[in-house]
Amino acid sequence: MNTFEAVLKKLEQLHFRNMYQNDFFLTWEKSFEELEAVFTVADSLRYLRSQNISTRLFDSGLGISLFRDNSTRTRFSFASACNLLGLEVQDLDEGKSQIAHGETVRETANMISFMADVIGIRDDMYIGKGNAYMHEVADAVEEGFRKGVLEQRPTLVNLQCDIDHPTQAMADMLHIIHEFGGIENLKGKKIAMTWAYSPSYGKPLSVPQGIIGLMTRMGMDVVLAHPEGYEIMSDVEELAKKQAKESGGSFTKTHSMAEAFKDADIVYPKSWAPYQAMEVRTDLYGKGDMEGIYKLEQELLMQNAQHKDWECTEELMATTKNGKALYMHCLPADISGVSCKEGEVAASVFDRYRDELYKEASFKPYIIAAMIFLAKVGDPVAVLRKLEKERKDRLYK
């Protein structure tokens, strides 16, 4: 397999030693080459699976999932990644309640990790808390490993926090790389990350933040568009600016969806809640003020309703580069006339891009698996080469 060997040769050149025995919290905490390593390993694992070659790293071992919110898609992506590598998933369901901190987190983290090789956490509801909670868990099991409580060091994978959604942004990026024929072709491409109207409330900020936090490293022209009052975390905007400059791209903001779409190579229209509102909500949850939460919700729905014109229509799509920008979404989308009366995207646009959207999503399990792979394997190139050479059947024949 010449192509596969070529991919391994590329991987050999990259520096990613720091990923070994480490965690994955935010894409911008990783070097460019580390991100490239994730993409390369993800592609390699998918190639091996398509060839019916086993990619089991683990003979036994657990992957622990911890979701603070219902999540069919992320749950199945994580379960798929674990299964691909030979880990059995065990869910720790804690419901939506505010989780305890301190002693309880430290203790629980260790008690569930005796055979855990990876812990995947989704905790995106509370501003200032999700990412912090993940670090608490990771620190606890790192200490547990050092002290001899655990026989292995579980790796933490951020499955969505209040700041970033790295497995989504990385899967999106890998989709773009495939669509544009290589990471080297992205320089100068315009991507519009824009708000869109949704009749539902309180969608997390981690997707737009994750997208601008990652795409600005590729030399792309990244435009963030939203109505006034729908600001995202300012820290991430600052980061995006800095990164765009370093990568030779740009980061701009606008309150016009039309401006963002104009000549865009890629559009990503998606609803989210205003950062300030999410902060207020976090406080209300902290106080258990359910009435306050209900009132806030009503206000936000009314605020949303003033921006129903923020819809990805055929007219807007026609204004993109050659009228053929790549339409992206993390799914599920609010499709006008299909899943809701008025929503984020016109049904005919969604229909035309369905296959691409499903493919976009299909990269996520491989991205997660690659993150685990790079944290667990000292010499990924050697192991991938060995897997390909041994050609152990995934499905026995």
Next chain:
Amino acid sequence: MNTFEAVLKKLEQLHFRNMYQNDFFLTWEKSFEELEAVFTVADSLRYLRSQNISTRLFDSGLGISLFRDNSTRTRFSFASACNLLGLEVQDLDEGKSQIAHGETVRETANMISFMADVIGIRDDMYIGKGNAYMHEVADAVEEGFRKGVLEQRPTLVNLQCDIDHPTQAMADMLHIIHEFGGIENLKGKKIAMTWAYSPSYGKPLSVPQGIIGLMTRMGMDVVLAHPEGYEIMSDVEELAKKQAKESGGSFTKTHSMAEAFKDADIVYPKSWAPYQAMEVRTDLYGKGDMEGIYKLEQELLMQNAQHKDWECTEELMATTKNGKALYMHCLPADISGVSCKEGEVAASVFDRYRDELYKEASFKPYIIAAMIFLAKVGDPVAVLRKLEKERKDRLYK
């Protein structure tokens, strides 16, 4: 192993190519030889397991279960079948709510299937909907596979729909085959599929329909008995008539339990709800008319209560062939004086047949595994032979 080799030789003669990369919806959509292949593979897998020989087809891979109703037995049968072949089960619990159709089904089906080799669905509550829903899911993942979203084609196994309960009927049939010493001994045997009184409400029609839809292909004399007003789907009755004629058996109906039991070789007394009532209920659920549902339920319980004499008693059993008909049930049964005051079967009858009833149930995991096996393996005879030759320990010794 001469016997095992003889079984493989038989399998070699059967035509079942169409099952490869295909789904299992209804038994009557399969040829007689395809059904024989399922029985043969089921027996082979059970033989190998009894010899502590691994039957893992899959090194990794997921089996997705989707139940629209609580289900301990079917859930564990599916999980057992998946485990026997090396697949890890992931449950997608959607509760009893009416499931969305169209876009949502297509999307969800793909999003949960990135590593799915099989999807097992139980959806028997809504007339005209369960089977249709399964086809929607199967079409979606077939398309996902063709479009490159999925790296493998998940096989759909019907774990009970509104029309048929193929894994139950096939397990029942395999039990009969074993009890009567071979499929060739069933010609002319009389089987009574009869309604029986239950103090509970709304049991699905898929068991009686599945039984008459399958048994009429074996040259058996199939009698369907129920009180007036407890009709099943007329389409399935028509099918049963046609099949009985073709197979050299018969299909008759009666409103007398005594007539059905008279000289029967096999009796299958079991409660079900009238087809018309199930149709009405489906409409009421569609409208969300919970009051209407409650009213319907009361009416049906009163209707049931008029037929408490439809009980499988010792007196009735004595009228069967030599007083020793094989008593069957899909379990759990309503046992008079044990699980309810008055029910489907007398405690002494149930007691006498307990071992047989448990054995009847024990075939289901192997039937499900055989369905998956035949859908996944291009050359089942070769693979079974290889598994037996390699003799890999299931439990390491």
Next chain:
Amino acid sequence: MNTFEAVLKKLEQLHFRNMYQNDFFLTWEKSFEELEAVFTVADSLRYLRSQNISTRLFDSGLGISLFRDNSTRTRFSFASACNLLGLEVQDLDEGKSQIAHGETVRETANMISFMADVIGIRDDMYIGKGNAYMHEVADAVEEGFRKGVLEQRPTLVNLQCDIDHPTQAMADMLHIIHEFGGIENLKGKKIAMTWAYSPSYGKPLSVPQGIIGLMTRMGMDVVLAHPEGYEIMSDVEELAKKQAKESGGSFTKTHSMAEAFKDADIVYPKSWAPYQAMEVRTDLYGKGDMEGIYKLEQELLMQNAQHKDWECTEELMATTKNGKALYMHCLPADISGVSCKEGEVAASVFDRYRDELYKEASFKPYIIAAMIFLAKVGDPVAVLRKLEKERKDRLYK
């Protein structure tokens, strides 16, 4: 590996044939050498895992867990043990409701066990019922195996009943063995199993009962301390007396926490509910008398509140042997000022022993795995030796 070989040599000398194809209900139903075998196999499995050597006994197979109560820790310990040996866990959640007996138990036990190699049950809420229920399940699957319903005999592991908590007590014991440098060093050591104040209600008796039921076999001086009115099962006390005598140790009781702590080598301060109250509660649950249960709960909380001085303080710890007794707890503990206002243990004491407490807990998955191992493998020494020689990677390298 000389040490490992030495361990196997020791195991070779022990008599534990009765454990093969058997269950694990109560520690005092096992011979001393059988318990030693469990400790030795547990240490061996942990050693192999620490060396990245696969300990998969099972190529496929299920571990069924059945919890009558929420249980994160025990659930993960059982799942970890199963995973370590290659079994996939399937949970049977029956909620807290009183479980049916007789026919239903027999039937369900078989229906979930077609591929089950082990069934782990936690049922500690109802006095006189939990252990009895486990025996019902074990008898049912034993019969199912004998009758050919099941192709293997599932082993029952008691994950906590109304009488004993053997996996906890055995893990605690293995922790003590490691801390004191060997089982032979325990003779004459003083262990204080004492009640402690908790602001919560109805903690099970199985921990103190399990501890005195096991530790009195080691030649230790076992002291049971609690306020008047907090008696445990008298049968277990009688047993403890008898065992202490036979082992050359002692079993004494006191109503003074200070007396128990004085010069103790090990202290185990932990809350529990009075036996009589648990009996009353069992009756109330049987009658469905929720008001009565609520009233009883209030009374017990008030009764508890009279004993807030039963706290494991620094002052008390200072009175133990050299002021350095080993502090133990089954976790989670009620830590004063941390998880509650006033509780079982002072925060500074808990803090100082945190690493030891986590290690104590970390033995449980290995203890459970060892119980399964000894029930499943005819020649454990040979299999352990073979696993070590073959050195199959757990994590592929």
